[in-house]
Amino acid sequence: MKNRIAQTETAHSSTPDDIAITPRRPEFDFSGVGKYWLRDPFTSHFMNALSIVVPHSERTVIDIVRKYADQISDPKLMRDMDALIRQEGRHAFMHLRCNDLLKKCGYPAIRLFERFQKFFVSILRRISPTVWELAIPASFEHFTSAISRDFIVNHKFWAGDRSNAVIDFTNWHALEELEHQAVCFDVFAALEKRTWLMTLSLLFVWMPATLVSVYGIQLYFLLKDGILLKGKNWGPYLAFIFKSLPMLTRGAFKYVHKSYRPWSRKDIQIYREQKINIRHILA
Ligand SMILES: [Fe+2]
Numbered sequence: 001m002k003n004r005i006a007q008t009e010t011a012h013s014s015t016p017d018d019i020a021i022t023p024r025r026p027e028f029d030f031s032g033v034g035k036y037w038l039r040d041p042f043t044s045h046f047m048n049a050l051s052i053v054v055p056h057s058e059r060t061v062i063d064i065v066r067k068y069a070d071q072i073s074d075p076k077l078m079r080d081m082d083a084l085i086r087q088e089g090r091h092a093f094m095h096l097r098c099n100d101l102l103k104k105c106g107y108p109a110i111r112l113f114e115r116f117q118k119f120f121v122s123i124l125r126r127i128s129p130t131v132w133e134l135a136i137p138a139s140f141e142h143f144t145s146a147i148s149r150d151f152i153v154n155h156k157f158w159a160g161d162r163s164n165a166v167i168d169f170t171n172w173h174a175l176e177e178l179e180h181q182a183v184c185f186d187v188f189a190a191l192e193k194r195t196w197l198m199t200l201s202l203l204f205v206w207m208p209a210t211l212v213s214v215y216g217i218q219l220y221f222l223l224k225d226g227i228l229l230k231g232k233n234w235g236p237y238l239a240f241i242f243k244s245l246p247m248l249t250r251g252a253f254k255y256v257h258k259s260y261r262p263w264s265r266k267d268i269q270i271y272r273e274q275k276i277n278i279r280h281i282l283a
């Protein structure tokens with residue numbers, strides 16, 4: 001078969017046995033939630049920018065995981081992949097609903113950003129050899145798990161004292177991103193033993209692309225709202241960039257170590273606590 005590559009000796013699921021990747025379908029009513037749904041315009045528009053790129057990213061994850069599914073033989077990893085696909089499908093659907101509301105707030109360039117992202121990802125996929133294509137979902141998951149971890153651990157920084165349906169939705173999404181954080185990397189590691197290629201993929205393609213797209217769209221939103229037309233707002237804006245930058249730039253070199261697997265002890269603790277904290281959403 002075209003694109004078939006040899007499985008490596010680590011072709012198995014590394015998701016801990018007591019973590020069940022569970023597709024859930026909670027409902028959220030976003031009506032009445034404004035565009036500044038987090039602590040301030042900077043945190044809100046960062047997450048709004050992320051939301052713009054999430055649906056196509058998650059659909060790309062689904063598409064590539066499906067494409068290589070018949071090359072995976074570990075039954076647990078196959079179940080993980082199926083659950084990931086179902087979780088991501090639901091996330092993409094809910095983000096599209098958020099993005100529709102955002103479009104109604106008057107940001108005409110959103111459609112342009114969406115079109116450009118589709119074009120960029122499709123060109124990259126067309127010219128990528130198998131290993132680079134396999135690195136795409138693992139790289140996307142690298143970022144979504146890092147952002148989710150940060151959103152959960154530094155909740156006050158993001159949300160302040162606020163609570164609303166979009167925060168609930170983000171808490172649920174963050175939990176599921178942690179839950180399936182290992183799956184795309186496991187698929188990559190099952191089919192490609194040179195895990196250091198993930199480091200190259202992140203450093204030379206996906207980190208620059210993520211930084212430019214997310215901070216770029218956030219900057220557009222902040223300019224369009226006139227927030228950055230006031231000099232006094234530049235201090236808090238730069239402070240936000242400084243605080244959030246490590247979340248998007250750390251961790252690329254961990255893939256150089258052959259024994260690296262995504263779940264850490266700390267992750268398990270964060271995941272369990274979050275699951276308890278948002279049990280009312282999951283019920
Ligand atoms: Fe997701």
Ligand SMILES: [Fe+2]
Nearest residue numbers: 088141144177
């Ligand atoms: Fe994900």
